[in-house]
Amino acid sequence: MFIRLALLLALLFTQPLCAADTPHVVVSVAPIHSLVSGVMAGVATPELLVKATASPHSYMLKPSQMDALQQADLIIWNGESVESFMPRTLRSLNSKTRVIKLTALPSMTLLPTREGGVWGEDEDHHHHRDDVDGHLWLDPNNAKVVVLAVTAALSEIDPSHATQYRRNSEAVLKQLEQLARELDATLAPVRDIPYLVFHDGYHYFEARYHLNAVGAVSVDPERKPGARRLSELTTMIKQRQVRCVFSEPQYPASTAQSIVAGSGVKSGVLDPLGSTLQPGPELYFGLMRGVGASLKNCLQ
Numbered sequence: 700m701f702i703r704l705a706l707l708l709a710l711l712f713t714q715p716l717c718a719a720d721t722p723h724v725v726v727s728v729a730p731i732h733s734l735v736s737g738v739m740a741g742v743a744t745p746e747l748l749v750k751a752t753a754s755p756h757s758y759m760l761k762p763s764q765m766d767a768l769q770q771a772d773l774i775i776w777n778g779e780s781v782e783s784f785m786p787r788t789l790r791s792l793n794s795k796t797r798v799i800k801l802t803a804l805p806s807m808t809l810l811p812t813r814e815g816g817v818w819g820e821d822e823d824h825h826h827h828r829d830d831v832d833g834h835l836w837l838d839p840n841n842a843k844v845v846v847l848a849v850t851a852a853l854s855e856i857d858p859s860h861a862t863q864y865r866r867n868s869e870a871v872l873k874q875l876e877q878l879a880r881e882l883d884a885t886l887a888p889v890r891d892i893p894y895l896v897f898h899d900g901y902h903y904f905e906a907r908y909h910l911n912a913v914g915a916v917s918v919d920p921e922r923k924p925g926a927r928r929l930s931e932l933t934t935m936i937k938q939r940q941v942r943c944v945f946s947e948p949q950y951p952a953s954t955a956q957s958i959v960a961g962s963g964v965k966s967g968v969l970d971p972l973g974s975t976l977q978p979g980p981e982l983y984f985g986l987m988r989g990v991g992a993s994l995k996n997c998l999q
Contacts, residue, residue, distance in 0.1 A: 722857045725767055727776035727785060728755050729973050730836040731801070733983035734845050735775060737871040738853065740980055742860045746771075751972040751982070754949040755782045771796055772856050775849065778802030780812055781833030797856060799848055802831050807844050809835065810902045818914050834971060837990070838903040839879040842983065846871050871980075878984055882908060885991045889998040894943040895936065897955060900971045904990060913939050916954055923954055932958055943997040945969045967997030 721743035726732035729751035736745055746767055749755045760768075768774060768788060776785050778800060789798060802809060812830040835841045850868040854861035886908045894910075898917045905912050916932060917924055924932070935941070936958070943965045946955035949972065959966045970993075973986035 720857075720859065722772040722853065723767075723770055724773045724775070724853075725771040726774075727782045729976075729978055730971075730983050730986055731775055731777065731845060732978060733973070733980060733986075734836070734842055734871065735849050736978075737874075737980040737983075738846060738849050738864055738867050740867050742857075742863055745775075747978050749782070751970075751974040751976065751978070752949070755784075755972075758782070758784050760784060760788060765791075768792060768796075773797045773799070773852055775799045775845075776801065777833035777835060778831055779833070780830055797852060799852060801835060801841075801845060801848075802833055804844055804848050806847075807835060808838060808841055808903075810906060813899045813902065813915070818912070832899070832902045834900045835903055836983070837901060837971060837987070838907040839875045839882070839987065840907070841903065842875050843872055846875070874984060878987055882987065882991045885995055886910065889995055892943075892998040893939050893941045894945065894994075894998060895932070895941055895958075896945050896969065897947045897950060900947075901969065901990070908991075910994065913941060916944065916958065917950075929954075929958060933962065936962060936964055943967050945993070945997070947971065948974045965997050967993050969993050 724735060724739065724743070724745040725748060726735050726745050727748045729747060729749070732745055732747040739745055748760070748764055748767075749758050765788070769792060774789070774792075774796060776782050776798075779786060792798075801807060810832050812832045836845065846868050850864050853864045857864075890909050891911050893913045896912055896915050899915045901912065904910070914932070914935060936944070941964055944955050944959050945967045946952040946969075948968060948970050952966075952968070955966055958964075969990055970986065971990065973982045973989070976982045976985045976989075
């Protein structure tokens with residue numbers, strides 16, 4: 700009886716302590732949340748702010764999410780061009796919260812946002828020089844930078860689990876190496892084939908795998924392109940011999956379909972956030988393989 704009571708008391712006192720001992724981490728979008736989940740595996744689960752079925756570009760935080768951010772030990776986000784709601788939110792937090800803004804990490808490869816429309820001939824005119832593209836996770840080399848930065852921050856905040864974070868981190872980095880090689884092989888046969896994306900969210904993927912995206916349907920993912928715009932795109936599709944026009948699950952597919960209708964051009968779907976995948980350590984890898992497979996299937 701006494702032993703059972705002692706065990707019960709031990710359980711009661713150790714459980715809350717374990718929970719309190721692990722850091723409360725909040726991550727803005729699903730691909731980054733996935734990488735962070737991999738580093739934290741076996742220790743704790745980070746909280747995801749924007750589900751992958753929603754667009755982070757126009758997101759509104761719920762009061763409960765504001766509370767979660769207020770109580771977080773560590774917050775990880777990309778930058779203003781992806782999560783435009785974050786800067787204002789972060790200003791209201793207490794100063795003890797550690798924040799990692801991924802576009803500000805010194806070893807991150809950063810690319811500019813391009814305007815909607817046609818790219819290629821006068822590439823320089825299509826860059827917003829001051830506007831960094833925040834979809835940086837679409838290059839596996841940048842994903843490695845995320846993993847290393849998060850591992851270092853977690854080890855400082857929570858030194859008692861530093862060995863576990865490092866071990867997890869090594870495993871995730873190995874997986875990223877494997878993924879990069881796999882995507883190289885998948886995409887090599889379709890490198891030169893021209894295609895159109897819905898919005899300029901794939902610059903990192905295109906640059907890393909030397910793909911031939913020639914433009915974006917939408918100037919601003921939140922606004923439908925007008926009639927003049929659609930007619931320009933239709934002309935460009937003929938001129939540049941575009942093989943495929945891609946839509947995204949976070950936005951209505953009607954625009955891409957209206958461009959493709961009657962043109963003989965194929966349509967496909969690219970999902971930069973992994974909207975059909977379960978959040979967690981495997982989402983990032985499923986998302987990247989999915990983007991690779993969609994490109995290959997539509998362009999072949």
